[in-house]
Amino acid sequence: MIHASEFFDVGLKFHGHKCPAMPLGLRAGAAAMNALGVERSQDKELVLLAETGNDHAAGCFVDGLMTITGCTYGKSNIKKTYYGKMAFTLIDTKRNKAVRVQLKPEFFGKMLSSPFVQQRKQGVPPQEVPAEITDPLVEGVMARAEAEFLDIGPVIDYPFTRGKGVFDTDLCEGCGERVFANKLEKVNGKRLCVPCRESLSV
Ligand SMILES: [Zn+2]
Ligand SMILES: [Zn+2]
DSSP: OOOGGGGHHHHHHHHOSOOSHHHHHHHHHHHHHHHHTOOOOSSSSEEEEEOOOSSSTTTTHHHHHHHHHOOOTTTTOEEEOOOOOSEEEEEETTTTEEEEEEEOHHHHHHHTTSHHHHHHHTTOOGGGSOHHHHHHHHHHHHHSOHHHHEEEOOOEEOOOOOOOOOOOEEEOTTTOOEEEGGGOEEETTEEEOHHHHHHHHO
């Protein structure tokens, strides 16, 4: 059993500012992990498909998810689908099971009319929103019962085939930089990296 509260401090440090969306990611990530009965991902035991997009409110959600699940961009076991939804699927690649969790639509709708979001809409950066607005909201997220704000789907079968890690590198014959071999392609007899190929086509 994993508890979101144990990851609050590291999440805050990693994320950079105090806001309600990062803690929502901690809570939702913990709910998914507990539904699957899994531990935090040391390597790529877990894979997370986040349905958020870019440049919308509450994108900070994903930093909470990364913190608690151990699905990170460095390990490449998190992907964004850019659907613009406050939802994600967590996959247990060892047992081929998965669960989808979303913020309840009515809850998230209310959250978007919170005084915190009002300030953000007016262009106030998250770290400059007064603590008397942010703190109760964040405490509320950390204390709220899961059933009040999360839709936790059933645990489903999710056959998962893992890609092989690439260890081979070579030098690009254009720029001379070292490149992972799966990203080099032969053009006019030369093995070139992506930017060198792109500069040929302009
Ligand atoms: Zn944030
Ligand atoms: Zn190159």
